Amino acid sequence: MRRAVLLMCDGLSREWISPERTPNIWAMKQSGLWCADHRAVFPSVTRASAAAVATGYTPGNHGLHGNRMCFLVDGKLEVRDAGLPDFRDHMRRATGRTLHVPTMAERLNGDCVAFSNVSPGAAYFLDPDHHGWVYHRAGCFGPGGEPITGDDALTVPSDPDGDAVMVERFCGEVLEERRPKLAICWQCSPDKTGHTEPLLGPVHTAAMAAADRHVAQVFAKVQELRAAGDDVLFLVGSDHGMESIGPRVHVGERLVAAGLKDALDSGDVAVACQGTSALIYVAPGYESRIDGLRAYLKDADWAASVFEGDGLKTLGARPDYGLTFAVDTAYVEKDNGHGVTGQRYEAIDGAEGDAAGAFAQHGGIGPRETAPFLVVDDGSGSGRERAETSSLPNIAPTILGYLGVAAEGLQPSLL
Ligand SMILES: [Zn+2]
Numbered sequence: 323m324r325r326a327v328l329l330m331c332d333g334l335s336r337e338w339i340s341p342e343r344t345p346n347i348w349a350m351k352q353s354g355l356w357c358a359d360h361r362a363v364f365p366s367v368t369r370a371s372a373a374a375v376a377t378g379y380t381p382g383n384h385g386l387h388g389n390r391m392c393f394l395v396d397g398k399l400e401v402r403d404a405g406l407p408d409f410r411d412h413m414r415r416a417t418g419r420t421l422h423v424p425t426m427a428e429r430l431n432g433d434c435v436a437f438s439n440v441s442p443g444a445a446y447f448l449d450p451d452h453h454g455w456v457y458h459r460a461g462c463f464g465p466g467g468e469p470i471t472g473d474d475a476l477t478v479p480s481d482p483d484g485d486a487v488m489v490e491r492f493c494g495e496v497l498e499e500r501r502p503k504l505a506i507c508w509q510c511s512p513d514k515t516g517h518t519e520p521l522l523g524p525v526h527t528a529a530m531a532a533a534d535r536h537v538a539q540v541f542a543k544v545q546e547l548r549a550a551g552d553d554v555l556f557l558v559g560s561d562h563g564m565e566s567i568g569p570r571v572h573v574g575e576r577l578v579a580a581g582l583k584d585a586l587d588s589g590d591v592a593v594a595c596q597g598t599s600a601l602i603y604v605a606p607g608y609e610s611r612i613d614g615l616r617a618y619l620k621d622a623d624w625a626a627s628v629f630e631g632d633g634l635k636t637l638g639a640r641p642d643y644g645l646t647f648a649v650d651t652a653y654v655e656k657d658n659g660h661g662v663t664g665q666r667y668e669a670i671d672g673a674e675g676d677a678a679g680a681f682a683q684h685g686g687i688g689p690r691e692t693a694p695f696l697v698v699d700d701g702s703g704s705g706r707e708r709a710e711t712s713s714l715p716n717i718a719p720t721i722l723g724y725l726g727v728a729a730e731g732l733q734p735s736l737l
Pocket residue numbers: 332333367368371513561562
């Protein structure tokens with residue numbers, strides 16, 4: 323029987339993988355296909371990335387713009403948080419469905435079990451219409467959205483200890499007993515720790531080591547399954563890396579102060595913050611604001627690169643629902659005290675301040691956040707390196723191709 327297992331280590335930048343920090347992932351380079359130029363999608367945030375992994379499309383094509391996005395409601399812009407439970411209802415009302423393209427779970431007729439320990443939105447966008455099984459502490463669901471409760475539910479905390487419990491159960495219950503065609507396990511480490519601790523500091527380093535130990539645990543189970551006769555494709559990767567944070571800017575407030583947006587909650591111009599990037603939407607009828615916004619963004623200290631029009635397409639984004647500008651935030655040249663150089667401005671909708679490298683974020687097109695890792699191990703035992711660029715949307719066609727399921731319209735398989 324052919325099966326695929328995908329294990330994600332959220333937020334683990336490729337440059338941090340080393341024999342000392344992550345010996346088990348490092349060792350996998352000896353047996354699998356190491357994607358030496360694996361890239362994140364834009365924005366490099368988890369919810370949009372989960373949908374890119376699940377479907378094989380970039381955010382502009384799968385339709386989930388980021389961790390937050392705008393919809394047009396009666397001609398006004400409304401910013402919605404994709405992490406909230408009612409987000410999928412807003413998306414259905416605005417677009418007629420959730421994602422614009424099918425997930426692997428749908429293409430596999432529901433023969434997919436996903437365990438996720440990140441945000442609810444990132445978990446549910448692996449299979450937003452409930453073709454298969456999704457387990458998350460905010461609610462576990464089987465096919466058709468049937469709730470899974472009691473001891474069968476997954477209620478682990480979103481931290482390295484919770485990952486450990488989830489991975490243990492994933493190996494036994496999912497890989498050994500239930501044996502779906504596709505099994506996905508999405509750890510919150512080291513991302514969750516990186517959002518509260520300095521990159522490469524002792525706590526972040528320990529979170530990377532924990533995620534790496536779980537890689538060895540799942541790989542050992544995969545080897546057992548192979549020895550027992552299954553053909554198993556094993557993919558281990560991350561969705562993005564992270565960048566140290568310095569100054570934090572309330573982008574909406576700045577636009578109001580510049581006279582480019584009527585009020586913080588107004589529906590004329592709206593900002594969907596994505597950590598180290600921001601999406602700026604302009605409602606129909608307010609196009610006269612665009613020249614002023616462009617001029618403001620060109621001079622803003624917090625904005626490094628501004629994309630619009632065809633520039634959005636080069637990022638894999640699309641100008642739906644009034645999306646007009648994508649802004650990547652600037653750097654300040656400061657070390658975080660643990661050898662990580664450069665601190666990024668963070669786009670927020672809360673109080674401004676300076677984090678001074680005390681924690682990290684992602685979302686933009688910086689060098690660390692856009693360099694996740696990926697190893698694809700098909701059991702052949704020969705390590706090799708792929709120099710050509712690959713990206714999160716290459717994962718679904720690689721899995722579907724291995725399982726012999728049609729993947730029309732998708733990127734090529736990596737195998
Ligand atoms: Zn992530």
